[in-house]
Each structure stands twice: as C-alpha cells, then as structure tokens.
Amino acid sequence: MSAEPHATLPPVRLPSDAELARDALGAPLFARAVRLARWAGPDTRVDIGGELVAAQLPEAAAALGFDAADEEGAVLASQAWRVAVDTGLVDVTEPDDDDGEEESGTAVPGEDLALVTGGAPGEVLDLWLAALDTVLADASVPDLDGLVDALDAGGEIDFDQLDWNPRREADFLDGVLANLYLLTVAERGAPDGPVPLPVLAASMVIPQDMSEPTDAVLEQVSDAMMRLDDQFRQLEPIGLVEFRPVDEALMAETDDEELAAGSAAGAADDEDVSRYGMVRLTPLGLYGIRARMLEAGVTAPAVGELADKGADALLDAVSGYPEGAAQAEIEQWLTGRELPAAVAELLAAARGADEGGPLRRLRCQQALAPAGPEAEPAVRAVLDDPELGGLARVWLSERGAADVPAPDGAMVFWLTVDTIAAQLAADGETAELPLLMESLTAHHTGFFDQVWRVEHPATAYVLEAMGRLHPDKKAAKEARKAAFKARSRQS
Structure with a gap:
C-alpha cells in the first residue's frame, strides 16, 4: 500500500483476532469462495489462468444457490472462484497447450481450505487478506467495455487510449482507503459514523491550500465520486466496508457539473448528503487496511500493543495519542497489574526534564485519575519530588485525603x-x-x-x-x- 514509510497514524481499536476471523468467514465473497473450494472436484475444468471454463459457470452458480441461468449468478461465481484460486483455497493445474490441442486444466480443494475450520484465527485472517488483495486488484481495473474499446489491432490493450495506468489506479485506491482509515481512527480509533463520499473524493482531489474549488476541480471530484461508487460496490462483499451507493435517481436528475456542485454543497450543509453516497470501514476493514499499511512501512499502532511494555514505553507512546485512545491504552496496560506497583512505575516514568516530560506527566495524571485508595501510598511517596510533588498533591486533594502538605511557591x-x-x-x-x-x-x-x-x-x-x-x-x-x-x- 502506498504510504509515507515513516508516517505515524493514531492508534486503532480492534476486536480480538477470533472476532475478526468470524467476520472474515461471514464476508459474502469470502464465504462464496470457500463454498466453491469445497465444490471443486475431479470434474472441475479450468482455462489458462485457472479461470473456470464457461460451461462450468452455471454449475458453480448453482452451487452457490443462484439460478444457473442467471447471468449475475455466473458473474458472482466467477469472482468467488478467482478469490478461491488466489488464496490457495483451490489448487489448479492449468491446461497444457503445447501440443496445440484445446484441453482443460483441473482443480481440486487446496490444502489451505482446511484452515477455514481447523486453523487459528490468525491463519483465517491471512487467507482473508489474500482475498482482499485480489478484490483490490479487481477494483482498480476499469469496466470491461472500456477495455474492449481500447484493444489495438494486435489484440493488446492500448493504455494511452484507455487513459488507464494500473499503478496509478492502484495508488489512487490505496490513497482513498488510507484517507478513510485516518478519518476513522483520528478521533475514536474505531468505526463510528459513515463518511460522505464527496468528502472522501474531495480529500483526494482538492489541494489543501485551495479555499474555493474551481469548476474544473469540482468536476474532478464528481469523477472521483463515481469511480469510488463503483469501487466500493466491489469492496463491500469482501467485508471491507459498509457502503450506501450514490442515489441513481440523483444521477438521472443532474449532469456531472450539477452533481459536483451539489455534492460539495451537500457535504458542507449536511443536506441530503447521504444521496451522494456514504462509506464506513468495518472493524475487519480497519484490520485489513492497517495490515497493508504495516507492510508498507507505516507506523499504525493498535490499542493494546503496549500492554506488556514498561511504563516508560507506555507514556512515551500515548503522549502522541488522542486523549480517548490514550485512555483506552492506559486502561489495558493497568489491567492485570498490581495497582500500587503499577502506579509507582508510572510515576517513575513520568519524571524527566526533556521536552516530552510535561506531556508524560499529563498522561500519567490521566492514568492515575481512576485509581482508588490502593494508589495512595505510591502517590504520597513522591510528595517531596520537585517534578511530581504538585501532581501528587492535586491527586490527593481531589480525593479529600488528609494531611496533604501545602505546596511552596516554587x-x-x-x-x-x-x-x-x-x-x-x-x-x-x-x-x-x-x-x-x-x-x-x-x-x-x-x-x-x-x-x-x-x-x-x-x-x-x-x-x-x-x-x-x-x-x-x-x-x-x-x-x-x-x-x-x-x-x-x-x-
């Protein structure tokens, strides 16, 4: 995933791996891929690249519960089969066409299929991440009609005519998902309300120093919205997002210029903004985008990662967190520790005349706020400390403690x-x-x-x-x- 390798993002709050694995298994596209992997057998035939031969698509669709004659069912079956192949849920042997004869390859359930029911949650999530890679790659490809129109005389794709650069398209989608991730974790660190599609499109198109977007820029926002509308429709079945598409009646009522202007006004005024599309990363989606960011070298912390670290590492890290995420991390760190010893460790870590010292002490004070009487001896022990004595007096006074010495002027x-x-x-x-x-x-x-x-x-x-x-x-x-x-x- 394209990202600044040294960027640091706010921490994300994620469910347990077991909960995320359950979500992964329940994602419609992944579940269909598993069903087709179990359906594959001696009679399954594939083409070059491992795709099901056309004659088998109706049977595959029926195995998924669709009408064998339904074209949409065949499309969904083809998508699910591609995911099954790419994730190793299915092992294919491609046809050997060296002799010039038209033959089909074969497919059987892959070894990784056993992980679906017998693997650890992390192994299930690894399969889902592989499926996500496939879906993201498909979402970066323009519609097939455009591809056909762009074929040259030799049957090759003329990318100049198509105006499609695979790397650019992949980077654009990565950037969109990175922005959606950041919007999600910036305050609460977990999924909250959905993000309007115009806001997300504008974040990719409108320069930060542009106070009033031009008509040309608004048209670019409109184009980005429609591209995202199509891409999020493809990403929802893998469980990455919850998505409300752009209202088709709205598109019929307006031209591109009016759509762009209306989306900008709707995003600003919050009037009928949902008609322009709404998207929200699921907890599984947050997990997936974070995994891709970590692979790209981005520092993307998760709440709970510091639970087994020392108080010095805790305070240094949460000093850069939003307040809510810092409190959640501190609470997890305190869980399972003996409170008097934990409080003493926190106070010791809060000392320091370095630039980060004041914020460490603020986070330490935040950590001590919910502590009860068990913490009092450790707090009283620092009353004479020049850096912690004031903090200790405030804490004790707020709890009505007796014999709290008055601070001197210094x-x-x-x-x-x-x-x-x-x-x-x-x-x-x-x-x-x-x-x-x-x-x-x-x-x-x-x-x-x-x-x-x-x-x-x-x-x-x-x-x-x-x-x-x-x-x-x-x-x-x-x-x-x-x-x-x-x-x-x-x-």
Whole structure:
C-alpha cells in the first residue's frame, strides 16, 4: 500500500483476532469462495489462468444457490472462484497447450481450505487478506467495455487510449482507503459514523491550500465520486466496508457539473448528503487496511500493543495519542497489574526534564485519575519530588485525603509551567488554553515577576505562548517581558 514509510497514524481499536476471523468467514465473497473450494472436484475444468471454463459457470452458480441461468449468478461465481484460486483455497493445474490441442486444466480443494475450520484465527485472517488483495486488484481495473474499446489491432490493450495506468489506479485506491482509515481512527480509533463520499473524493482531489474549488476541480471530484461508487460496490462483499451507493435517481436528475456542485454543497450543509453516497470501514476493514499499511512501512499502532511494555514505553507512546485512545491504552496496560506497583512505575516514568516530560506527566495524571485508595501510598511517596510533588498533591486533594502538605511557591509556579507546556504539547493553541492561563495566573499576585525564574526547561516557551494567548492584554504584555527575561537567563 502506498504510504509515507515513516508516517505515524493514531492508534486503532480492534476486536480480538477470533472476532475478526468470524467476520472474515461471514464476508459474502469470502464465504462464496470457500463454498466453491469445497465444490471443486475431479470434474472441475479450468482455462489458462485457472479461470473456470464457461460451461462450468452455471454449475458453480448453482452451487452457490443462484439460478444457473442467471447471468449475475455466473458473474458472482466467477469472482468467488478467482478469490478461491488466489488464496490457495483451490489448487489448479492449468491446461497444457503445447501440443496445440484445446484441453482443460483441473482443480481440486487446496490444502489451505482446511484452515477455514481447523486453523487459528490468525491463519483465517491471512487467507482473508489474500482475498482482499485480489478484490483490490479487481477494483482498480476499469469496466470491461472500456477495455474492449481500447484493444489495438494486435489484440493488446492500448493504455494511452484507455487513459488507464494500473499503478496509478492502484495508488489512487490505496490513497482513498488510507484517507478513510485516518478519518476513522483520528478521533475514536474505531468505526463510528459513515463518511460522505464527496468528502472522501474531495480529500483526494482538492489541494489543501485551495479555499474555493474551481469548476474544473469540482468536476474532478464528481469523477472521483463515481469511480469510488463503483469501487466500493466491489469492496463491500469482501467485508471491507459498509457502503450506501450514490442515489441513481440523483444521477438521472443532474449532469456531472450539477452533481459536483451539489455534492460539495451537500457535504458542507449536511443536506441530503447521504444521496451522494456514504462509506464506513468495518472493524475487519480497519484490520485489513492497517495490515497493508504495516507492510508498507507505516507506523499504525493498535490499542493494546503496549500492554506488556514498561511504563516508560507506555507514556512515551500515548503522549502522541488522542486523549480517548490514550485512555483506552492506559486502561489495558493497568489491567492485570498490581495497582500500587503499577502506579509507582508510572510515576517513575513520568519524571524527566526533556521536552516530552510535561506531556508524560499529563498522561500519567490521566492514568492515575481512576485509581482508588490502593494508589495512595505510591502517590504520597513522591510528595517531596520537585517534578511530581504538585501532581501528587492535586491527586490527593481531589480525593479529600488528609494531611496533604501545602505546596511552596516554587512548586506552584513549576506546576503551572508544566501544566501549560503539557497542554500545548497535547492539543496546541486551543480556544480553551487562554482560559486555563487566566485561571492559573489570576490567584497569584506578581505572577510574572516570579515565574520567569522557574527552573523548568519550558519556562520561556510557555511565557511566550502566554504573551500571545492570555486574554488580558496587560497580563499578556507582562508575559512577553517575563519571556524575554527567561530567555536571557537561559542564555
């Protein structure tokens, strides 16, 4: 799958392999491939490439429960047979045409067919991934009518006439699925609502720096939508997506230009947007796209992968996760551990004067939030720690603990800098951050006269941010002066 090899994506939440394997076996196209593999026998005949001979397609369709005379049933049988061959569910011996005589090859159930019922969940998923590769390759091919029209005098495909580049088409579909994956995992890490097809098409066509798409670009979006409409119809039977196609009545009512403009308006206004198509990756689809990304060298973490790692690896990793995914990873890490020892390990891992320290401490605080009285001894043990003492006091005070020593001024200022630095690292300059700054500075007279002296590596950086964002103009000016002093002191 085409992707930036060093890209890092948000973590995905996946069901267990056993649940995913059940989904794979229930995918209509894969299930049909299994049935045809069991149907294959001594009388099964294939052509060059392992395709069923035309005369056997009605019988194959009947084996799948379709009317033997139904053309659509024959098409579905042909697709399922191709998947069965490509995944090893069927072993074929192609015909030997060296003697010039027309003969047929044979097909029998493959050794891998036994994995469907007797294999481990991971082995079933490997078969499904092979089937997915076949379906993705088919989805990248244009319609057969276009191929016939593009045949030259020698019977070869004239790609220039067809305007079809196999690698380009495969990369386009990979990019679409990567964008759909990212849209899915960006916030929740698991399938939520469907994505409008215009949004997905626009993500592939409209440049990020284009504020108002031109008519030509909108027409490209419309073309991409219709191409995706056809491709997702092919991808749904393998269990990759849940798909609501573009409303055929809508296509009949509008021309391409109106469709493009209407889809853009619908995506923006959320009015009748479902008529333009909706798509959603299934949990199995997330698994499949992630597997392809990992193969391409993309860092695509999954929630739960850190359960057997140390607290230092946990906090370093979840520092880059969205809050919801970080909480889910932390909860899995805590499961099965003795809480007092786990809390002590987390607190030790949260220390550090490096750039990532503030966010590690924020995630540590997040991890400790649901902890009960069992955690109190480990938290009290760091009350005198210059980096963790403020965090410990907050945790104990929130639970109404007795005998919590009051922090001295130095600790208050250090904790203020650390908190703002963590928020900047986690979410950037959000709309809520100025309110946090105002709240933290309102209760300390002469705050900016003292805070620039704080021995924290992020002091100047935080003060510069306060100079830009503090809602009180006078305080913002004082923050800028304090930032200059802090920079001079560091120099």
